[in-house]
Amino acid sequence: MLKNKTIVIGVSGGIAAFKSAALVSKLTQAGANVYVVMTDSAKQFIAPTTFQALSRNEVYTDTFYEPDSTKIAHIDLADQADLVLVAPASANTVAKVANGLADNMLTTMLLATKAPVVFAPAMNVNMYDHPATQRNLQQLKAYGFQVIEPNAGYLACGWVGKGRMAEPEDLLELVQLMCLDQTVFTGKRVLITAGPTREKIDPVRYLSNYSSGKTGYALATEARNRGAHVTLVTGPTGLKPPSGVEVVPIQSAEDLYEEVTKRFNDVDIVVKSAAVADYAPEIVENQKRKKQTDQWSLPLKKTRDTLKRLGELKQSQVLVGFAAESQDVEFYAKDKLERKNLDLIVANNITTEGAGFDHDTNIVTVYAKDHYEKRYPLASKKDVALHIFDEIEAYMKRSDVL
Template structure:
C-alpha cells in the first residue's frame, strides 16, 4: 500500500510513545520507509533503539548530532519526507508548533517542512479541553495542518475520556488512503472561487456577507490533491493557501468577474463557491460619509451574476456552482441549475447549525442534470470536498468536453 512512500514520524513525550513503536511497525509492513525523530521526553519512555530496530533507520534526537556531514540533518529530513506524522503529539509540542518555536530537533524540522504535516494528539482529557490547547489546535488548523483526532477511552492518568492516541492500525489506514487517492484531475486546470466580496460605500465602509471561504479553500485543496493545476480566486479571507494552489486575491464582485474571465478559457473545471455580492452602491464616496440627523438611503445596483455569465459563455468547461439557502433548498438549487446552465449545483441550508458560514463542517446535496441528486451527511469541509470532487469526476469524462 505504501511502497516507496517516505514517512517522517515525530515522537514527543507521553505514555502513548509505546503506540508509536507499533505505528512504525505497521507503516513499515505496509511498505513505507520510516525515519523517526524523538524529543528528550519521548526518550524517557522508550529508548531510540526500539525505533531503530522497527524502522531499520537511524533515529534522530539531537539537533547538533550530524550523522552525515554533507547535509544539515533537520533540513534534510524535512526535505526527504512525503508526509510527516507527529504522534503522539503532546500539548507542549502542539503549543510550540502553533507559535513557531524551534528549540530541539523535532520542532526545528517541523518548521523547515514543506511536506504535509499530520498531528495526532495524546494527553489528559482536561488538557485536551484547555482553552490554550484549543487555541493552539485551531491555529494549526488555520495553518493547514491536519489532525488525527484522539479517541475516547481509559487514559493512563486514570480518567476516561477523549485523549487517547488513535490506534496505529487506524493511523496507517488513513495514511494509506491518503496516498491511494486517485489523481482524477491530473493534467487538468481547476479554477475555484471562494470567500465573500466587498462592495465599497466609502473609504471605511463596505457591503459584504458572512462567508469564511472555508468550503472554497477545501475544494481547492482537494482539487490539488487530485493532481489538478489549481487556481483559487479568493475574496478577503485570512485562510492559508493550500499546498500546490495558486491564489489570486480580489475584493469586489467586479474584480472576481475579471479574474475568472482571465482564467476561464483555459479552465477544464470551474467551481463557484464564492458568496458574491448581488448588489453594490451606485455611488462610492471618496470621503467618509458623516452621520446626519434622521435616516439615510443607500441606492444599489445589480452586480454581474458570475455563474450565469459563465453558463452562457462556456464551451468545454465543467461548471459547478454552490447555493447557500435558508429555505426550500432543493427548489432553489434545481432552479439555479437550469437557469444558469450549470452542470452541478451543490446546495446547503446555511441556517442549519454547523453547516452554515464560518463553520468547519457542512452538509450538502448535489443536484445535476437529468434529475441527478445525492446528499452528503455532516462532515468536515475538506473531507466533504474530497468526496464531492470524487463523485463528480467519476461521473464525468473531461475528455469528452
C-alpha cells in the same frame, strides 16, 4: 499515504538541520521508508545517530563507505528513491548541484537519481539574495528540480529576512502530495472561488456577507490532494490557504469576475463556492462619510454575474455552482442549474441547524445536469468537499468528459 514509498532526505550544513530531524520523524510515522544522506558540514550541527534513530535506517555520510559489497551505495540509493528532498539546502550544496559538481555522497547521489528532486533552501538572507545563489536556484529549476521558497523571519545569524527553511509540517505535506497515486483529477486544472466579497462604500465601510470561506478552502485542499493543479480565487478570510495551491486574492464582485473569466479558457473544472454580493454601492465615496442625518439611503447597482457568464462561455469545462437558500431550496437550485448552464449545483438550506455560513459543518444536496441528485447528511466541510469531488468525478464518468 507514504506506505511503501522510499524518501531520501539530503541534509547539508545549517542550523535548520534540527528541523530535518522533525521531518524525518514525521515521514517515518507516515509510513515512508526514509534514508538520510548528510554532508560533512551537516554533521557539525546534528549527529548521524539522531537520524538513524528516527529513520531506523543507516545514515549515509561517506561516498566511499560501501556497507553492501554487491552494490554501489550512492547509485543504489539513487535508484531506490521515489523522491529526494534536500532540506536544508545550503548555498554551497545548491551551487555544487547547479554546476554539476559531485564531491560528496549527497551530490553524487543527486546526479545519479531519476526520482523527483526538491530543494528547501536555508541560509542568511544576504546569501539567499546574492545573484550567484539566485542564478544557481534558477538553474536547479531549469533541470526540473523543485525549489521550495524559504520563509521570512528572524534568522539564527541575527538578521531578519528571507532564509528560514520551510517548516517540517509543510514539507511533509509536499512529499505526500508528490507521492500521490494517479486519480482522474491528476493534471486537471481546477479553479475554485471562496469566501465573501466586499463592496466598498467609503474608505472605512463595505457591504459583505457571513461567508467564512471554509468550504472553498476545503474544496481547494481536496482538489489538490487528488492531484489537480488548483487556483484558489478568494475573498477576504482569516484562513490559511492550503500549500501547493495558487492563491489569487480579490476583494469585490468585480475583482472576482475579472480574475475568473480571464482564466476560464485555461481550466478544466470550475467550482464556484464564493458568496458573491449581488449588489454594490452605485457611488463609492473617496472620504469617510460623516454622520449627518437620522437616515442614510444607499443606492445600489447590480454586480456582474460571474457564474452566468461562465455558463455562456462554457465549452468542455465542468462548471459547478452553489445555491445557499433559506426557502424552496430544491426549486431555486434546479432553476439556477438550468438557467446558468451548470453541470452540477450544490444546494443547502442556510436556516438548518449545523448548515450555512461560518459553520464547520454543512448539509448539502448535489443536483446534476443529467437529472441525477444525491442528498448528504450533516458532515464536516472537509467531508462535504470530498463528497462534492466524488460527485464531480461520477458526473465526468457518466458524461464521458474525462
